[in-house]
Amino acid sequence: MSTYNQIVIIGAGIAGVNAAKTLLDNDYEGKVVLIDRDENLPYDRPPLSKEYLAGTMDNDGILLHPEEFYRDDRMELLLGKSVTELRPDKKTVILNDGEEIGWDKLLITTGSKLRRLQPLDEQNFENVFYLKTQKDASRVQEQLSSINHLAIIGAGFIGLEVAASMLAAGKQVTVFEAAKTPLSRVLGEDMGTYIAEKHRAKGIEIFTDDYITQFKGDSSIREVETKNGIKLACDGVLVGIGVSTDGLLVEGILDFDDGIIVNEFCETSVADIYAAGDCARWTYPISGEKIRIEHWDHAMNQGATAALNMLQPNSQPFTTIPYFWSNQHDLAIQYVGHPTTWDQTVLRGSMEDDTFTMFYLLENKVVGALIVNQPTNVLPIRRLISQSVIVNTDQLGDEKVKLKQIIKQAAVIN
Amino acid sequence: MNQLEAFVPVAKVSDFDDEELISVEVDDEEIMLCQVEGKYYAINNICSHAHVELSDGELDGCFVTCPLHFSQFDVRTGEPQGPPAKDPVETYEVLVVDDLIYIKPY
Ligand SMILES: Cc1cc2nc3c(=O)[nH]c(=O)nc-3n(C[C@H](O)[C@H](O)[C@H](O)COP(=O)(O)OP(=O)(O)OC[C@H]3O[C@@H](n4cnc5c(N)ncnc54)[C@H](O)[C@@H]3O)c2cc1C
Numbered sequence: 365m366s367t368y369n370q371i372v373i374i375g376a377g378i379a380g381v382n383a384a385k386t387l388l389d390n391d392y393e394g395k396v397v398l399i400d401r402d403e404n405l406p407y408d409r410p411p412l413s414k415e416y417l418a419g420t421m422d423n424d425g426i427l428l429h430p431e432e433f434y435r436d437d438r439m440e441l442l443l444g445k446s447v448t449e450l451r452p453d454k455k456t457v458i459l460n461d462g463e464e465i466g467w468d469k470l471l472i473t474t475g476s477k478l479r480r481l482q483p484l485d486e487q488n489f490e491n492v493f494y495l496k497t498q499k500d501a502s503r504v505q506e507q508l509s510s511i512n513h514l515a516i517i518g519a520g521f522i523g524l525e526v527a528a529s530m531l532a533a534g535k536q537v538t539v540f541e542a543a544k545t546p547l548s549r550v551l552g553e554d555m556g557t558y559i560a561e562k563h564r565a566k567g568i569e570i571f572t573d574d575y576i577t578q579f580k581g582d583s584s585i586r587e588v589e590t591k592n593g594i595k596l597a598c599d600g601v602l603v604g605i606g607v608s609t610d611g612l613l614v615e616g617i618l619d620f621d622d623g624i625i626v627n628e629f630c631e632t633s634v635a636d637i638y639a640a641g642d643c644a645r646w647t648y649p650i651s652g653e654k655i656r657i658e659h660w661d662h663a664m665n666q667g668a669t670a671a672l673n674m675l676q677p678n679s680q681p682f683t684t685i686p687y688f689w690s691n692q693h694d695l696a697i698q699y700v701g702h703p704t705t706w707d708q709t710v711l712r713g714s715m716e717d718d719t720f721t722m723f724y725l726l727e728n729k730v731v732g733a734l735i736v737n738q739p740t741n742v743l744p745i746r747r748l749i750s751q752s753v754i755v756n757t758d759q760l761g762d763e764k765v766k767l768k769q770i771i772k773q774a775a776v777i778n
Numbered sequence: 779m780n781q782l783e784a785f786v787p788v789a790k791v792s793d794f795d796d797e798e799l800i801s802v803e804v805d806d807e808e809i810m811l812c813q814v815e816g817k818y819y820a821i822n823n824i825c826s827h828a829h830v831e832l833s834d835g836e837l838d839g840c841f842v843t844c845p846l847h848f849s850q851f852d853v854r855t856g857e858p859q860g861p862p863a864k865d866p867v868e869t870y871e872v873l874v875v876d877d878l879i880y881i882k883p884y
Contacts, residue, residue: 382861408862429864661848664861689846698846739834739845 368466369394371674372457373473374447374613376400378408378660379641379667380473381428386671388438396439397465399457401446404498405431410660412501413525414691418532419505426498450617452634469636469674472614472624473667476607476642476658481517484579484603491584493602495522504602511535511600515588519546519560519570521690523604527568528692538569538596540576540588550699552706555722555734558715559692566693607658609643621645623656628681630670638674640666648702649683650731650752655702659688685749687742694718698742701732701749710761713738721745728754744768751775785873785880788820792877799842801833804883809870811879812837812853819853820870820881826851827863 371387373380376398384396400406407426415421424430434441442459449458456466478496491511493504514530516523519541527537543549548556560570571594578589579601589595611620619625619633623645630638630646641663645656657663665684672680686702695718706724713720713736721741724732729752733745744767748755753774759765788802789811800811801823808823810833821842823831830846837843841850841859849863856866871882 385861687848696846739830742845743836743843743848 367468368455370397370467371395371469371471372397372399372465372467373471374399374457375473375475375641375643376402376406376441376443377473377475377641377663378428379475379663379670380471381406381667382664383471383473383640383667383671383674384439385429385433386668387675388436390672390675392438392675394438394468397442397467398434398439399442399445399447399459399465401444401460402497403444405434405443406441407498408660409496412498413495413522414529416498416501417495417504417526418529423498447613450613450637452617452637455636467636469638471667471670471674472632472637472639472643473641473663473670474610474613474643475663477610478603479605479608481603481605484601487579489579489581489583489585489601491600493600495526495602495604496607507600508533508535513538513596513598514600514602515540515576515585515596515598517576517601517603518605519543519572520604520606521547521688523602524559524563524692525690526602526604527563528566531566531568531693538571538598539563540574540590541570541572542575544573546570546572551722551734552709552724554709559695559697562693562695562718607642609656621654625654628683629673629678630666630682631673631677638670640670646682648686650685650749651702651704653704655686657686657702659686661687683750685746687746694737696737696739698735698739699732700735700742700746701730703731706731708757710757712741712761712763723760725755725757728757730755730760741767744771747771748774753777782873782875782880785871785882787878787880789879790877791874791879793879798837799833799835801831802881804881807883809881809883810842811872811881812842814840814853818872818874818879820872821851821853821856822868822870824867825849825863826858826865826867832867 384398406428411421411426446460447457456464513536516539519539530537545553545556546560574590574592576588579585580587609623624639626639626644626646642658648655669680669682687700690697703724706726708725710723719737722734735741748771755774759770794813810823811820825844835843835845843850847862850859856869873880
């Protein structure tokens with residue numbers, strides 16, 4: 365069989381770029397072709413709702429790598445081009461300009477797609493914002509001076525981060541959330557309430573169990589009205605209602621179920637085609653569930669693992685415990701694990717002082733933890749979760765007993 | 779010449795009895811100290827990638843892991859071992875005299 369002596373990567377987000385880097389670092393002898401429809405040099409997304417939006421980080425600051433990185437002879441970076449078709453039989457991809465590019469191995473790191481508010485999109489207002497790309501964030505920045513009161517739809521992590529960034533920029537902020545408690549799906553009622561109250565105490569208005577039914581204005585929104593009858597005058601609306609996946613490119617070719625299904629080696633249902641990051645659904649060894657993770661650390665690590673398996677098939681199972689961080693006001697939030705259910709929570713530290721860790725347990729094993737302003741805890745807890753051992757819950761809640769001690773003992777008992 | 783010229787005492791050897799990473803401040807510089815196989819190392823305590831204290835992380839052999847994005851730095855050279863950090867952190871000369879650990883700030 366002929367070989368192209370190259371690996372194609374679709375999507376130059378953190379997963380794709382780190383996969384490319386891993387291939388080169390491990391002396392892949394062929395060429396790495398990295399394709400993205402975005403025209404900007406590959407950049408990092410987390411700062412878009414934080415430092416970049418607040419204006420404390422510039423275009424260079426958010427680059428994943430400086431331009432020189434891509435000037436490697438072994439790499440070809442194609443920007444402003446999208447892949448429109450996969451041809452696994454010929455081992456090629458087709459670009460929007462018709463070009464056909466061959467591969468020996470293909471990595472799909474196309475990320476996720478923003479959920480959009482259909483009725484709002486149809487009205488084409490000038491002051492409606494989404495936040496996914498550098499362009500999206502620049503648009504907010506450019507119009508910032510004309511925004512005094514921002515309405516945010518969705519009190520998820522991104523919505524709340526933007527709320528905090530905008531408050532810091534001197535704006536008035538109102539958030540609308542359809543659920544009863546923000547973040548409760550991930551963090552549970554108590555922790556969701558805790559975080560919402562922190563925002564309220566800072567002066568951010570949050571309406572829950574409510575959603576906007578009417579957007580009023582001409583070219584720009586000037587007022588919104590909600591299901592519960594709240595009328596709010598505002599001069600900007602930011603939508604942060606989560607992401608979903610797009611199966612269009614892989615339909616009928618790869619197994620897909622809200623994410624491209626991959627095995628533990630990041631390989632899809634078709635040999636030599638791999639997927640990683642936001643777009644991939646994989647089996648989480650801790651729970652055995654098929655999950656899709658929309659976090660940076662996951663994307664970075666899964667991209668690297670996919671690369672290693674492309675170099676040496678079935679060599680590196682992916683087992684990284686999901687992790688994310690979020691900055692909101694003076695809260696440094698970290699979350700590790702991925703429980704979909706738990707039967708107990710244990711608090712370690714003081715919520716009053718905003719310095720604590722909340723453990724989520726299932727059958728006496730720690731399956732997740734929310735860490736607030738206690739960064740020293742994150743690495744030991746990540747280990748604890750990956751060991752999947754029964755712990756002494758009394759000790760877990762007692763700050764006098766060192767975390768490392770608890771972990772050591774747990775490992776011995778099991 | 780005094781071998782300790784330009785060095786400042788920052789910690790005691792016994793401080794490492796139950797801590798593996800120690801943070802100290804010298805002239806507004808935040809510095810992380812650690813001990814690997816009986817040898818002491820000092821690097822800048824602030825991760826080169828985001829504003830986080832490395833001393834809140836963990837030491838594994840010669841590598842300290844940042845507690846926010848998990849970049850690892852070689853405490854001997856300050857070099858990052860993988861993403862997200864791209865730049866090294868500063869390293870400092872260390873001397874131990876009796877029970878005292880000295881470093882040489884910039
Ligand atoms: C505003 C914002 C803030 C965030 N903050 C945090 C945070 O604080 N902590 C955290 O853990 N995570 C955060 N995230 C999530 C994190 O950024 C993502 O999980 C991560 O970017 C996923 O990386 P990825 O490489 O899988 O996908 P992406 O970064 O989405 O990259 C996918 C790339 O593929 C390209 N692409 C897609 N389809 C095609 C095609 N057909 N042809 C060519 N190119 C294509 C896209 O243009 C895109 O550049 C944030 C995300 C956003 C948007």
